[in-house]
Amino acid sequence: MKYLTILLLIAGAIACSSSEQVINETLEEAKENFQTESKNLPSNLSLESLRTQLSDAYTYRDNKIPEAFNRVKVEEKVERDLYEGYRIQIYSGQSVIAADTLAANFRVWADSTVVGYQPDTYTFFRTPYYRVHVGDFHERERAISFSNIVKRYFKDAWVVYDRVNPASVPADTAVIETQ
Template sequence: MNYFKYLVLSTFLLIGIAGCSASEKTVSDDQKGPQEEYTISEEENSYLSDYRSRLSDTYANRENVIPQNFQRIRTQQQERDLYEGYRVQIYSGEEVSRADMVAAKFRQWADSTFTGYQPETYVFFRTPYYRVHVGDFHDRDRALALSNMIKKIYEDAWVVYDRVTPEKVPADSIRISTQ
């Protein structure tokens, strides 16, 4: 039995060695025969340069045609949803009594501080917090300006996207300032 295993193993070994050997001799890549130089005449060179292209030439004469419908300049303004806008959030917490107190204190402070615009206060619940928002603005920059004035008293005030009451949005001509 050992003899049979030895015979099978040696047969596989011989087949493996025979399979790895080269069947042909390698040819040297170094050919040292005479090399002929080829030169292009001036006439052939000018002929070839007429038909050669450069990468920059490919799109040099190409012009994109833009349809008339896309060339028209829009003069219509898109309709704007008057209920979309920004408010300033001055409180967010779990206690309704604290939210009501913050809103009342803000109203009292705003009545004595702001000129030109009296921001309305809104207390509402969005799970899991009660929030106090003030003001109604369509323009985020105007809401930021109010937020910067409010931050003197309420450091955590920040502008939030919200549904606004269009009637309470101040006109663009109204200047909001503090006394």
């Protein structure tokens, strides 16, 4: 048993030793040896231009895309939710009577004043207030231009983001103005 332990220690020491002899060269000697070996190529080819440095690992890579893929490029259309849009809020308060009265007043005013668009009115309760929204618009700019018309009569009107009724949205070519 004693000999077996010694034999295993000797085998472990031999197994952990290096298989090749270590050569202590300086950096200059290594460069000289490299340059002399590259000059002695049998075909007299210079391989220096094909070698890369660690610092330029990605500079020589050029991912070429085949022309067939470039020709098939199709412009993606942004899918739009038709129920997202803007409305004009003309009232926000705790009185349901005031909300209904203001909605009725707006319908009368819009029927007699607004030309090119017939806005719908929406009265609803969202805690803690009753609110009156008018109109349906997909673009914020169109909602702002309509709110400028509404503000002439309803001073507290402002544009809000809301769910809209796509059937009530005015056409892009519709010109909304007052009489």
